[in-house]
Amino acid sequence: MIPLAWYIALSAVLFTIGALGVLVRRNPLVIFMSIELMLNSANLAFIAFSHAFGALSGQVFVFFVMAVAAAEVAVGLALIVAIFRTKHTINVDEMNSLKG
Amino acid sequence: MxxxxxxxxxxxxxxxxxxxxxxxxxxxxxxxxxxxxxxxxxxxxxxxxxxxxxxxxxxxxxxxxxxxxxxxxxxxxxxxxLPPSPVLPWQRPLAFLLALGLLAESVYLLFFRQRLTLSLPATIDPFSGPKAIGQALFTGYLLPFEITSILLLVAMVGAILLTRKER
Missing domain, CATH: 1.20.120.1200 (NADH-ubiquinone/plastoquinone oxidoreductase chain 6, subunit NuoJ)
Known part of the structure; x- marks a missing residue:
């Protein structure tokens, strides 16, 4: 018997670590990984509530979140590759112009 | 325990x-x-x-x-x-402070305002196997499912277009 609150607390901690990663890291690939971590912690909360209330909708929603995350990673990594081709660096401090 | x-x-x-x-x-x-x-x-x-x-x-x-x-x-x-770049000196402490604030807010909202006292049942039921998920996806959530497939197609086209060599 595990209290629901523990899962939610774990989810909150993982989300905070992900948000911290977005704030402090300079490598856009690691920033993307932190975003994945945040999505994943939200999924954990969804599944915990789905189990607690005996509703299947939470799991279906997690399925959709996974699909959106996959699409986001594909496009995001393609953007990073395109930026690397034009600027020859991917440091986020160097990305300060709208026109490449 | x-x-x-x-x-x-x-x-x-x-x-x-x-x-x-x-x-x-x-x-x-x-x-x-x-x-x-x-x-x-x-x-x-x-x-x-x-x-x-x-x-x-x-x-x-x-x-x-x-x-x-x-x-x-x-x-x-x-x-x-990555090679080290000049970082703003106040950026890291501020980020840690903001993250602590986020964690404190979420803990406060979840545990003191909502009072999560539910306990999870430890039973394993056949309720959430792949069959039930598939039935839910293809009956109640059919339209979002199809939209997801279009989203994945658009993402694929976008990734190919973005990484294509310039002529």
Missing amino acids: SLELLLFLILALIAIASALGMLLSRHAVYAALFLVLNFATVAVFYLLLNAPFIAMAQITVYAGAIMVLFLFVIMLLGTEV
């Missing part, structure tokens, strides 16, 4: 430690591998929470496809370790 509780505590420690490892490692490949470990532990949490289909999807989609894509791009660009 029951076995399930012990398992939860150990897995939670591994999940938080691997997330911190991803946050703190200098080398991007190490960060990616720490994230794979984190995804695997979260998949075990899904199994504990009676969601076997989502657990397997987590392993194949996240730990498999997405992280392989990450590792491929890291090694393709050769940007495992």
Whole structure:
């Protein structure tokens, strides 16, 4: 018997670590990984509530979140590759112009 | 202390430690591998929470496809370790302060305002197997499912278009 609150607390901690990663890291690939971590912690909360209330909708929603995350990673990594081709660096401090 | 509780505590420690490892490692490949470990532990949490289909999807989609894509791009660009750039001196302390604030807010809202006192049943029922998920997806959630397929198609076209060589 595990209290629901523990899962939610774990989810909150993982989300905070992900948000911290977005704030402090300079490598856009690691920033993307932190975003994945945040999505994943939200999924954990969804599944915990789905189990607690005996509703299947939470799991279906997690399925959709996974699909959106996959699409986001594909496009995001393609953007990073395109930026690397034009600027020859991917440091986020160097990305300060709208026109490449 | 029951076995399930012990398992939860150990897995939670591994999940938080691997997330911190991803946050703190200098080398991007190490960060990616720490994230794979984190995804695997979260998949075990899904199994504990009676969601076997989502657990397997987590392993194949996240730990498999997405992280392989990450590792491929890291090694393709050769940007495992970025050269140090001039950082704003107040940026890191401010980020830690903001993250602490976020954590405090979420804990306050979840535990003191909502009063989460529900306890999770430990029973395994056949309720959330792949069959039930498939039935829910193709009856009640058919339209979102189809829209998801269009979204994936658009993402694929966008990725190909963005990385195409300029003529």
